[in-house]
Amino acid sequence: MGTLTRAGLAESIYAAVGLSRNESAALLESVLDRMKTALAEGDSIKISGFGTFSVRQKGRRIGRNPKTGDEVPILPRRVLIFRASQILREAVDHGVPDGAVRS
Amino acid sequence: MTRSELITALAADHPHLTLADVERIVSALFDEMTASLARGDRVELRGFGAFSVKRRQARAGRNPRTGETVDVTEKTVPFFRAGRELREMINAGMAVAEVAASEAPKRKGIKR
Numbered sequence: 001m002g003t004l005t006r007a008g009l010a011e012s013i014y015a016a017v018g019l020s021r022n023e024s025a026a027l028l029e030s031v032l033d034r035m036k037t038a039l040a041e042g043d044s045i046k047i048s049g050f051g052t053f054s055v056r057q058k059g060r061r062i063g064r065n066p067k068t069g070d071e072v073p074i075l076p077r078r079v080l081i082f083r084a085s086q087i088l089r090e091a092v093d094h095g096v097p098d099g100a101v102r103s
Numbered sequence: 104m105t106r107s108e109l110i111t112a113l114a115a116d117h118p119h120l121t122l123a124d125v126e127r128i129v130s131a132l133f134d135e136m137t138a139s140l141a142r143g144d145r146v147e148l149r150g151f152g153a154f155s156v157k158r159r160q161a162r163a164g165r166n167p168r169t170g171e172t173v174d175v176t177e178k179t180v181p182f183f184r185a186g187r188e189l190r191e192m193i194n195a196g197m198a199v200a201e202v203a204a205s206e207a208p209k210r211k212g213i214k215r
Contacts, residue, residue, distance in 0.1 A: 002144050004145070005148070017120075027128060036189055082152075
C-alpha cells in the first residue's frame with residue numbers, strides 16, 4: 001500500500017496538461033496555497049465530487065490533563081473539518097478501480 | 104470558495120495557462136486523490152494535511168425516527184487531518200497567547 005505525496009500529484013498535472021515537472025510542482029503548490037489562504041480567512045472550500053473543507057469555531061471549555069487529572073482551560077480555537085462528498089465516500093467504501101473516478 | 108472559484112483564482116495566478124488547462128489540472132488532482140483513497144492508500148501533503156481511510160466496524164444502529172434497530176454493515180470511510188502549518192494559519196487570527204495556551208495541553212498523545 002502506497003502513499004500519494006506531492007511528487008505523485010505533480011506527476012498527474014504533468015500527465016494532464018504536459019507542464020514541465022518544475023512547473024507542475026509549482027502549480028500544485030499554488031493550488032494548496034490558494035486553499036490554505038481561503039481557509040485561513042475562515043472561508044470554506046467546496047470541491048464538488050470530492051468534499052467540503054470548513055472552519056469551525058470551538059468555544060472555551062474545561063479540559064483535563066489525562067496524566068495528572070488537573071483541570072486545564074481549553075481556549076477558543078478554530079478547527080478544520082473535512083466532509084467527504086457522497087462520491088468520495090462511495091469510491092472509498094467500494095474501492096473504485098483507477099480511472100473510473102471522474103469528478 | 105467553490106471548485107470553479109478556485110479555478111478562476113488559479114487562472115489569474117497563472118496567466119500563461121488557459122482556463123480549460125486549469126480545469127483539467129484541478130480535476131486531475133482531485134481525481135488522483137480519490138483514486139488513491141479508493142485503493143486504500145494515504146494522501147500526505149505536508150503543511151496542508153493528510154487524507155486516509157478508516158474502517159468502521161459493523162454495528163447495530165437505530166432508526167432515529169422509529170426507534171427500530173437496524174444492522175449497519177462494516178464500511179470504509181475517508182478521513183482528513185489538517186497539517187500543523189494549516190492548523191496554525193487557521194488560528195493565526197486569534198490572540199497569539201490564546202493559541203499557545205490552547206496548543207500546550209496537546210503536546211503528547213495526539214488524537215488519531
